[in-house]
Amino acid sequence: MTMTLIADAPVDVDAEGFLTDPEQWNERIAHAVAAENGIPELTDRHWLVIRFMRERYLTTGTAPSIRSLGKESGVPVKELYQLFPKGPAKLAAKIGGIPKPKGCI
Amino acid sequence: VSTKQIVILGGGTGGTMTANRLRRRFEPDEAEIHVVDCDDRHVYQPGLLFVPFGLTSLDEIVRPRSRQLRGGVTFHEAEVASVELERNEVVLVDGDILPYDVLVVASGVRLQPEETDGLTGPGWNERAFTFYTPDSAEALRGALERFDGGRLVVNVVDMPIKCPVAPLEFAFLADWHLRELGIRSRTELVYATPLDSAFTKATCAEHLSFLLDAKEIELVTEFSAGEVDGVGGTLMSFDGRTVDFDLLVTVPLHGGAAYLERTPGLADALGFVPTDKATLQTTVKPNVFALGDATDLPTSKAGSVTHFETDVLSENVVRYFADQELEHGFDGHANCFIETGFHKALLIDFNYDIEPLPGHFPTAFGLPLLKESRLNHLGKLAFQWVYWHALLPGRQIPGIGPAMPTRGKKELPAHA
Numbered sequence: 001m002t003m004t005l006i007a008d009a010p011v012d013v014d015a016e017g018f019l020t021d022p023e024q025w026n027e028r029i030a031h032a033v034a035a036e037n038g039i040p041e042l043t044d045r046h047w048l049v050i051r052f053m054r055e056r057y058l059t060t061g062t063a064p065s066i067r068s069l070g071k072e073s074g075v076p077v078k079e080l081y082q083l084f085p086k087g088p089a090k091l092a093a094k095i096g097g098i099p100k101p102k103g104c105i
Numbered sequence: 106v107s108t109k110q111i112v113i114l115g116g117g118t119g120g121t122m123t124a125n126r127l128r129r130r131f132e133p134d135e136a137e138i139h140v141v142d143c144d145d146r147h148v149y150q151p152g153l154l155f156v157p158f159g160l161t162s163l164d165e166i167v168r169p170r171s172r173q174l175r176g177g178v179t180f181h182e183a184e185v186a187s188v189e190l191e192r193n194e195v196v197l198v199d200g201d202i203l204p205y206d207v208l209v210v211a212s213g214v215r216l217q218p219e220e221t222d223g224l225t226g227p228g229w230n231e232r233a234f235t236f237y238t239p240d241s242a243e244a245l246r247g248a249l250e251r252f253d254g255g256r257l258v259v260n261v262v263d264m265p266i267k268c269p270v271a272p273l274e275f276a277f278l279a280d281w282h283l284r285e286l287g288i289r290s291r292t293e294l295v296y297a298t299p300l301d302s303a304f305t306k307a308t309c310a311e312h313l314s315f316l317l318d319a320k321e322i323e324l325v326t327e328f329s330a331g332e333v334d335g336v337g338g339t340l341m342s343f344d345g346r347t348v349d350f351d352l353l354v355t356v357p358l359h360g361g362a363a364y365l366e367r368t369p370g371l372a373d374a375l376g377f378v379p380t381d382k383a384t385l386q387t388t389v390k391p392n393v394f395a396l397g398d399a400t401d402l403p404t405s406k407a408g409s410v411t412h413f414e415t416d417v418l419s420e421n422v423v424r425y426f427a428d429q430e431l432e433h434g435f436d437g438h439a440n441c442f443i444e445t446g447f448h449k450a451l452l453i454d455f456n457y458d459i460e461p462l463p464g465h466f467p468t469a470f471g472l473p474l475l476k477e478s479r480l481n482h483l484g485k486l487a488f489q490w491v492y493w494h495a496l497l498p499g500r501q502i503p504g505i506g507p508a509m510p511t512r513g514k515k516e517l518p519a520h521a
Binding site: 060061062065066067068071072077078080081085086087090100101102 | 263264265299300301305306327329331343344358373374375379382401403457
């Protein structure tokens with residue numbers, strides 16, 4: 001775990017740049033991480049997903065899977081892939097300042 | 106004193122252990138204990154992994170649910186229609202009603218292969234299989250007998266799944282099996298996962314990543330299967346990538362039992378019951394508890410977890426009736442043997458906060474952690490006896506309590 005500056009804010013990140021403390025997150029950090037990962041502009045649809053992920057993580061301790069995002073966030077799975085190319089659950093977690101989704105090993 | 110009514114939904118690992126534990130905690134006239142399940146087949150689920158390779162058979166791993174329950178526990182073979190949370194009643198499909206003072210949800214998960222387009226269409230159980238159900242595991246055994254090389258693809262559709270290491274174990278055992286048969290050189294073995302690597306925890310990645318290379322297993326990551334063509338032999342991801350197969354072994358989507366969908370407010374959108382991480386009381390109602398695969402807890406869906414949860418849940422049901430404060434006793438402890446083939450296995454041990462660490466379990470003189478060994482393989486085999494004869498009856502296992510042990514471990518992080 002290392003300390004770094006994102007959008008002028010000091011944050012703790014893991015080796016892949018995921019925030020390890022969701023409390024350190026703010027919207028400017030989200031914009032900066034998105035831009036760095038090929039999303040130049042965060043639309044309302046992006047925000048819907050990011051806020052849903054954060055809320056779910058902060059209440060249950062687990063980041064939602066792609067399927068539960070598709071069922072519950074109001075954004076269908078196909079669109080999730082358009083909004084967050086390659087890995088929606090992982091990229092939205094990174095932008096939303098929550099730890100990387102993990103398996104048990 | 107009126108007799109308390111305890112209704113347990115599910116007669117699997119968690120429901121059976123809980124019923125037997127609670128039966129010992131209450132005098133016969135203090136509490137009636139009812140267990141409801143829709144069939145009378147208790148499957149020793151860790152055994153399903155071995156069925157496709159002919160290393161065990163269904164008659165060895167399936168026993169009647171009713172016979173695993175102590176005297177004084179009533180078993181109802183019935184489908185649950187719904188739970189009436191306001192009235193504290195369980196309604197069965199045949200119309201019977203079971204009133205309860207405390208309800209324990211232990212109904213595990215339901216596999217939902219039909220939620221993936223095409224998976225249960227043509228080719229299902231002919232070319233595309235899962236080993237997560239007794240019937241499909243048995244069908245897969247036949248397919249593996251006929252298999253003569255080609256592309257064998259092991260896939261996880263999406264998390265969460267039961268026993269998250271099982272699909273990797275399947276790949277390891279398949280490698281061993283095909284080498285024994287002499288057809289490994291003409292088989293491409295592929296592991297396609299929705300996660301970004303096979304080992305997502307730092308210590309596991311460090312200690313175990315060599316296994317895939319050593320066993321020549323091709324890894325496809327961040328692959329979320331959205332569609333299956335079981336005749337053409339193609340797995341398609343939501344982002345348009347494809348993986349071709351001659352034989353597909355997939356772990357389908359998981360959700361909660363069907364009655365949870367018919368009971369507003371008891372489960373989340375995937376059918377998992379919102380449960381307190383430490384007490385196992387649900388956040389739905391104070392007299393409703395849950396354990397095992399049915400919960401939404403951020404720990405593995407595995408029998409070992411359920412076993413450790415049983416201790417805390419049983420204690421808390423007793424405290425609930427006594428109007429005492431609940432014990433915040435569950436730490437997320439999980440403990441898994443991982444078969445790696447060639448008569449060897451790994452063992453990992455972790456909880457909510459502490460990742461799997463190397464060392465030994467449960468003390469410095471125990472089984473090696475995060476390392477392949479024959480001893481771990483023997484431990485896994487011996488475990489089936491322990492399951493039927495010690496775990497399900499609700500006996501305490503000496504030296505193995507619910508809290509994660511740290512005595513035999515190396516490199517404990519400073520905050521632990």
